[in-house]
Amino acid sequence: MAGQIIFYVLAIVIIVFSILSVTSRRILRAATYLLFVLIATAGLYLLLHYQFLAAVHIILHNVYKIAEIVPVNTDMKKVGLALMGTDKYQYLLPFEAISVLLLACIIGGILIARKR
Amino acid sequence: MPESADFIYKVEFNKQQIMNNIPLIAYLTVSAVMFFAGIYGFLSRRNMLTILMSLELMLNAADLNFAVFNKYLYPGQSEGAFFTLFAIGVSAAETAIAIAIIINIYRNLKNIYVDEVNKMKF
Numbered sequence: 001m002a003g004q005i006i007f008y009v010l011a012i013v014i015i016v017f018s019i020l021s022v023t024s025r026r027i028l029r030a031a032t033y034l035l036f037v038l039i040a041t042a043g044l045y046l047l048l049h050y051q052f053l054a055a056v057h058i059i060l061h062n063v064y065k066i067a068e069i070v071p072v073n074t075d076m077k078k079v080g081l082a083l084m085g086t087d088k089y090q091y092l093l094p095f096e097a098i099s100v101l102l103l104a105c106i107i108g109g110i111l112i113a114r115k116r
Numbered sequence: 117m118p119e120s121a122d123f124i125y126k127v128e129f130n131k132q133q134i135m136n137n138i139p140l141i142a143y144l145t146v147s148a149v150m151f152f153a154g155i156y157g158f159l160s161r162r163n164m165l166t167i168l169m170s171l172e173l174m175l176n177a178a179d180l181n182f183a184v185f186n187k188y189l190y191p192g193q194s195e196g197a198f199f200t201l202f203a204i205g206v207s208a209a210e211t212a213i214a215i216a217i218i219i220n221i222y223r224n225l226k227n228i229y230v231d232e233v234n235k236m237k238f
Binding site for chain 1: 137138142143145146149150153154156157160161163165166169170172173176179180183184187193194195197198200201202204205206208209210212213215216217219220
């Protein structure tokens, strides 16, 4: 029952703020509404018991200090084992590929946006 | 086709143990609204930064769909969750590069409105 209430609150927040985010004329307000939508999406991940996904989602979208209250449990061990291996249902190759992609992206971003 | 019967059985079975008695269609409705808000913003805004934000909305809706389908249809496996993880990483890389390009366009042309940037059209 509590889960249902949380879900419907998060759903209303997501719907209202995503529509406000694309219709608001001021860009800073639109960015703030988008931030609310992202936080509520992380809440939906938490509701689905994907704690790691919620933490990654929040950290990557720059919401500082909220990640500390996300509970860390045995899900982390499962995620770590699945990311570090080459068996079936293990994802070392995409992990390394995305790390190279992020490195290239950082270098490219600095190179493009740098002042000459 | 034996898979379809098995599929329906799995869905029916998972309905028993769906957490908090929230139907799958509710999650899908939320992500559909988010996705179409992103499409509307992508087509109607003129500022490049807001277009990028709309793109972020669409990516979020797709990621949420992956996680929800994984949890509701195949709760024993976690491929959808890992796909979501990698998609979040790719979207972060893409956003950083897009912001760098927008900064560069602003330095060279002094605006970031898509209908006024027509130097690189052809």
